Amino acid sequence: MKTFCGRANPTTGSMEWLEEGEDYDYHQEIARSRYADMLHDKDRNVKYYQGIRAAVNRVKERGEKAIVLDIGTGTGLLSMMAASAGADFCYAIEVFKPMANAAVKIVEKNGFSDKIKVINKHSTEVIVGPDGDMQCRANILVTELFDTELIGEGALPTYEHAHKYLVQEGCEAVPHRATVYVQLVESRRMWSWKKLFPIHVEAEDGEKILLPPSEMENCPGVPSVCDIQLNQMPSSDFSTLSDVVKMFSVDFSKPVQSASTYYRVQLEPVKSGKAQIVLSWWDIDMDPSGMINCSMAPYWVKPTSALQWRDHWMQCVYFLPREEPVLQAEKLYLTACRDEYSVWYNLQKAREGENGADEEELEADVRVESPVCRCRAHVLWNRPRFGELNDQNRTRQYIKSLRKVLKTDSVCLCISDGSLLPVLAHYLGAKQVQCMQPSRIDLCHPHELWQAFFKANNLEDKIKIIEARPELLKPSHLEDKKISVLVGEPFFTTSLLPWHNLYFWYARTAVSAHLASNVTVLPQSASLHMMVVEFQDLWRIRSPCGTCEGFDVRTMDDMIKDSLNFRESKEAEPHPLWEYPCKSLSEPQEVLTFDFTKTVPQHCLSTEGSVKLLWKGKSHGAVLWMEYHLAADISISTGLMQLSNEKGNCEWNPHCKQAVYFFSSVIESEILSDPTAVTYAINFDTKTGEIAMDFKL
Secondary structure, X not given: OEEEEEEEEOOOOEEEEEEEEHHHHHHHHHHOOOHHHHHOOHHHHHHXXXXXXXHHHHHHHOOOOOEEEEEOOOOOHHHHHHHHOOOOEEEEEOOOHXXXXXXXXXXXXXXXXXXXXXXXXXXXXXXXXXXXXXXXXXXXXXXXXXXXXOOOOOHHHHHHHHHXXXXXXXXXXXXXXXXXXXXXXXXXXXXXXXXXXXXXXXXXXXXXXXXXXXXXXXXXOOOOOEEEOHHHOOHXXXXXXXXXXXEEEEEOOOOOOOOOEEEEEEEOOOOOEEEEEEEEEEEEEOOOOOOOEEEOOOOOOOOOOOOOOOOOOOEEEEEEEEEEEEOOOOOEEEEEEEXXXXXXXXXXXXXXXXXXXXXXXXXXXXXXXXXXXXXXXHHHOOHHHHHHHOOHHHHHHHHHHHXXXXXXXXXXXXXXXXXXXXXXXXXXXXXEEEEEOHHHOOOOOHHHHHHHHHHHOOOOOOEEEOOOOHHHOOHHHHOOOOEEEEEOOOOOOOOXXXXXXXXHHHHHHHOHHHEEXXXXXXXXXXXXXXXXXXXXXXHHHHOOOOEEOOEEOHHHHHHHHHHHOOOOOOOOEEEOHHHOOEEEOOOOEEEEEEEOOOOOOOOOEEEEEEXXXXXXXXXXXXXXXXXXXXXXXXEEEOOEEEEOOOOOEEEEOOOOOEEEEEEEEEEEEOOOOOOOEEEEEEEEEOOXXXXXXXXXX
């Protein structure tokens, strides 16, 4: 059986559907899974084990047999914990067939085949009865069905079904309950991920202010959570306006309702400010008494306790529909609405003389329908893209570069998705400005957003949107003029890895016939850079586990390894490294250059070389990123911004994902007179736009 996989084509800027063998999807799922991260999460595993032991003991003390239902068993770890804690029998349910097969092997290897039955089904398809999958209903329900938002992986409908059909009334549950916490904050940085701020441009005829259209200003955005490693957000980037408040709890030992609902808490701001963001996280109590607790609270909430790093559960950033000025000690109501899979928030001010009688009025204000983006921007741009467009330093670099190349008779074409460059080019004096957004041409009508943008700034007749792909550009689109300045950020929404934005080079090649002989291309070139690093924690997501809480899980390690090696060359993967601290073990090195003043060559671009490990540490992998050279002395980096000290701590561009290539083995380098070197071979295939790489330690 063949499977079709969507993949960005860097030579066309489009998403394409490629036919792959039936194994492809499975290998991708395993290779990029978070199984290793969960197995390395010591805090999670210890607390689950303690909770399971306690639940088995409570059932045994009642003189009952302990029958366990483990939904989403994965490796079978929680079932093996239950069996070793004295459970009489465990039903371990796993819907993903390759994972269920692995669980069978792991259970057998650890000697629990007589106590654990692995069922390869969705839990809603499991049948209880003498001829069914389960002989009887379970009296202990063990699950790990949670994501950063708690309910995003369908925990609520799964629990609802399990209580109705698979477990006994009054069963024990591990975890016993989950509690969601919230804190109201003001943060220009986080708010810049939802709103487009006014942009100031110094033009010949005075300062111009570029304003977002009113429909963008008043848009509630999209309900999808923004999940990040909040522990990497410096306290200087936000101001807490409220104490931490319990928003809602779910008791998993009782029947669970998944139907849409809402929860409301009263808040009194601890200081005045602009309420923009709700930060949220949860904790789980593994036992009814709450003595065994596993918490996702960020660093400022529990400053004295050691933080467990984990990537499978992080913290949530929710954007309020609009910014609300609040006063210290003012009475506010925060409402959390949820459906089966997501949560969103509203803030209301208490009305004058409000009492219980006005509750009905508050109820009427609650809409349980999730917010819908009306302006299209939140559908077209992700949160980092909003942050990038709001980055004033970055915009200044483009303005500085455009000033150097634009003349009063310039005919300018901009090729980039959702870019402000056409507006900047117009304000800086270009005679004629056109723009193309190739990778969004068939999607979401991006031109409507830009027409609203131009209208809000009285630019409708100043900038022309060309609704054609670069290879279909005609002289009539350009009013029979030749392009004298071709610009791009470059940014394309289909790009996943840093070099996918090299689509600009292919687009530049496609429009060659329309370029003036003395055309200026901005950026004039790009370069690929690389550095060997030691990660503080990110290495765990690819590191073999061996044994976990005394159970042998090497079968899982082998599966991940096989899937990573499924393609002949391992691939780099995108990660936003501002969230994942690392230190450099080598100097950053330029490894390939791309000349945009010329067309894409027919032959591949290849390089081989070595990089010396100059600092002591564990070489977990190489980080790769692009730099765009806009003008003689102006460059934009999508990766390393600076190496901040002798320790080699790195500061990364917060708006872009960098490419991480994990080495298959780690070497520990000492400071030696003769430093260790890592050799590399990197090949840019101009036919596919992809980069293949190989590293040897």
